[in-house]
């Protein structure tokens with residue numbers, strides 16, 4: 247009887263409750279003191295630098311960007327914004343060009359801050375937290391790491407603004423490279439081969455497509471139940487060089503670097519992004535073979551044709567999965583015989599013996615209609631993809647035979663942040679956060695410092 251045995255091993259008296267120290271360690275208190283004391287002079291120092299910039303910019307009326315005429319001074323108002331060390335203030339002049347109906351506040355543009363908003367380093371740090379953790383958790387981390395009190399909604403707002411800037415940039419870059427007149431990075435150093443993979447999954451979307459505005463007295467219809475929620479496919483593409491695959495210890499493969507792209511929905515869009523990234527890197531020269539690893543999804547092969555010099559590879563594990571389906575039907579699920587049979591197929595496929603495998607399959611005489619159908623499907627699949635199953639050659643060339651790299655990349659980009667329990671996304675919200683997450687995972691977070699912020703309505 248397990249319970250009695252458990253009782254026997256328990257001590258006669260229950261273990262005491264662990265004791266908490268009366269106070270935190272003295273040194274920790276000193277550190278915290280200094281942190282708090284430090285802020286006011288830092289804030290004051292930053293404020294005086296801002297004042298200096300404001301003074302220098304004062305009394306210089308800007309020219310209208312539309313007509314070139316000097317603009318008229320409209321008014322000057324105090325403006326404040328929140329930064330890493332506290333709230334900053336400035337007197338900001340507004341200028342106007344009446345004929346063009348154009349207004350601007352040059353000092354705010356110069357500083358790159360928005361009135362009443364969180365700006366600068368603090369905004370970037372908060373967005374970084376939102377990129378790795380759900381908004382409520384990010385808000386808690388903001389307090390623990392930065393000593394900043396902010397609501398999950400506040401974190402969300404910052405992430406939207408910075409994410410929009412990142413999205414704008416990526417979209418513009420894709421459009422730029424999609425134009426035949428654009429120039430990419432020099433391709434003299436282009437690699438002999440570059441591996442490209444794509445993976446996708448569904449993202450739970452919010453049902454509302456538009457924000458609901460209530461007019462006076464109007465009652466809104468009830469929201470549709472969550473079951474009716476739509477799903478959108480989010481796709482991740484990965485680019486890597488076969489020469490940069492390393493094996494730090496036997497069986498443990500890793501990559502020196504890889505470049506990720508992502509988008510919501512459209513198959514053409516993900517390939518436009520992959521293409522733009524390839525051009526940015528200068529990775530496709532006249533002799534470069536673009537190796538495309540796919541899971542058999544037709545949309546990948548259809549778009550692969552945009553690369554003249556290419557090598558299409560059917561992911562090895564997907565090829566085997568089909569054999570498994572038949573083997574389990576024929577020999578029984580989990581049987582040793584099924585195991586052996588698939589193992590043999592795997593070895594032959596790896597050795598590049600696709601025609602032999604097909605011939606062997608054709609010689610089988612299954613007894614039931616279900617088995618015959620399953621076998622025919624398997625043979626058809628191998629015949630159709632035979633040209634993408636020269637695994638011996640791919641291994642010899644160092645291209646690899648699996649889509650593991652893209653699958654793990656996709657999980658890192660999407661699953662780890664976007665597919666947690668109960669998460670529902672708005673189209674814009676998902677796009678913006680995906681763009682930020684990509685900057686982080688591509689080790690390109692610093693790009694955010696050089697992006698033009700876009701003002702969002704609301």
Ligand SMILES: [Zn+2]
Pocket residue numbers: 310311312313314315343344345346347348
């Ligand atoms: Zn004007």
